[in-house]
Amino acid sequence: MTSPVNAQPFQFDLLARDGRARAGVFHTPHGDIPTPVFAPVGTAATVKGVPPRDLKELGATLVLANTYHLYLRPGDDLVARLGGLHTFMGWDGPLLTDSGGYQVFSLRDIRAVDDDGVTFKSHIDGSLHRFTPEKVISIEDNLGADIIMTLDECAPPLDRAYNQEALRRTHTWAERCLRAKTRSDQALFGIVQGGVFDDLREQSARFLTALDFPGYAVGGLAVGETKTQMHHVLDLVDPLLPEHKPRYLMGVGTLEDLFEAVARGIDLFDCVLPTRLARHGAAFTHAGRLNLRNATLSEDRHPIEEGCACYACQHFTRAYLRHLMRADELLGLYLASIHNLHFLLDTLRHIRQSILEGRFADLKRQRVGS
């Protein structure tokens, strides 16, 4: 996809709306991202088991990497000295780094949270570290992703008092992140928090919108609330966020969630599910998840999914994949990962096309039944 000649850095072109679903293009220094889009997760500067050339072939246009993991190993300063994350991991397309907030708070090995920042133990060697908004921006600056995220405090979605306190910090931290940011080739996204509480979500959306970020994430979802609650938060936030900025729903990747979120105006997604499930032997199909270790597949001559254009489905049978999984062969993990990534990336391409053609609701009904 080529940029319009006059595209500004991090301009978001909204090309079509279908209901509240949106199709657009987000321009970044490393290329254009057609939206809605799914970003494969490359936690430790690699999408597990998948070479960058395969990501290109799969049509990935955005890859996520984890600030927390890369800060600890190999170290963001080292990555900077080696030319930044794009060069280091051999991915020249758009990159997004999270802030590490989610990892720090979900590891639950926190030593202290205060208004200044959070002290935590490394999951690798138990050493103590401290993230402040300024520190996180400096790490993300070193890594050099196109899209970077503010440090936020992730609270359990149903705990009102906790969310209220966390939100106050998250907002102060968002302001400090904005002030700390220096690179003009990075877009800093704010993260709307507030759990399942309407007033907190609304307060968060209004506060962050006033800070005029080039994009917004909706955080703290898909972490324990019901689907109804998730949909309600998305419904609530949608009209409060600026129309001409991309919206990112963090960590969401089931087929149903993707469709429901696109239907509520979300443009960006990331999730470890396609590669994680692949490593456990599960493959995505239109009929649901297929357990590749299942004995019923031992003589199955079909590909994982009939008609699928991925390398795995074009060349290998379920019987072969079952054999690889049973024998704990690396190729099984690779082929299942390729397929699962293709499944989601291709689904998002179909979603985008359906929005451009005004038939998103039909596609949604066909794919997830409602």
Next chain:
Amino acid sequence: MTSPVNAQPFQFDLLARDGRARAGVFHTPHGDIPTPVFAPVGTAATVKGVPPRDLKELGATLVLANTYHLYLRPGDDLVARLGGLHTFMGWDGPLLTDSGGYQVFSLRDIRAVDDDGVTFKSHIDGSLHRFTPEKVISIEDNLGADIIMTLDECAPPLDRAYNQEALRRTHTWAERCLRAKTRSDQALFGIVQGGVFDDLREQSARFLTALDFPGYAVGGLAVGETKTQMHHVLDLVDPLLPEHKPRYLMGVGTLEDLFEAVARGIDLFDCVLPTRLARHGAAFTHAGRLNLRNATLSEDRHPIEEGCACYACQHFTRAYLRHLMRADELLGLYLASIHNLHFLLDTLRHIRQSILEGRFADLKRQRVGS
């Protein structure tokens, strides 16, 4: 490489000699194999971690698979019902299956060897199985490789009495394999045994040559004898084997051994080393093996090998590979495997070219110092 119009099945065209080194082409139903050649090992119907399309890109022209492993899992009958090994594993180039003899005898969990065959325990579930020459040919028939091997008894190379007894069986089994073979699209190779004993090796070469196999392997080497003893056996056997049949040195894959064996008339090699060492973090270079976990590489911006044309060296630094190895990332195993396979496949291509151009001795001196 295209076949001459009048090439017979399993014709071996000897194109050039340089000293005793040979350059040729072995014609098979799944394509031509330029020799000398190195065959990556795909034990369980997969070269560990390397998709078939990468093998093609690396220029592999022959892949080995293990009869013992495939018989036990997924079962040769299953592979046959699924269209044979080429189809099953998605490799449409030439394939070679060993006889399983080496695995059965080296696992040392043999229950009984007699003149009829050998009874052994499965390494997977401890169940009892029996290989006879007829059984092994029937398994290899089911798998459908282009080159198949006779069942042989592998004796410790320095034990004369054992070798004498084993040789008697190996020769009877070779005759029985020949009689049992039915498929005209498979070439059955005989295996010269006899340990380090001149008279036994000579006896074996003469006996098997008289049976007129389309190719010959030299077995029982690189399993405990000295380099001098190995070279002596190859020197001894070379003039005894028919000139216009390919010769295969089983299980050999160090750079020095490859050069020394080519210098003694060997055409085919296979070895698990490139992929096995890669999984342990070792990469082949012209300066020797590089430990990719080494802390000295943490900021090394060079590829594994400067000037190497492989995907790993074209796109990634030693620093990145060290990071992947340290973080136990699958991509590290993949990239190191790709590099090591390229290193040996490319070395064999250079060897072949040097033979065609009459400068093999120069190349050998340059690459291994003598």
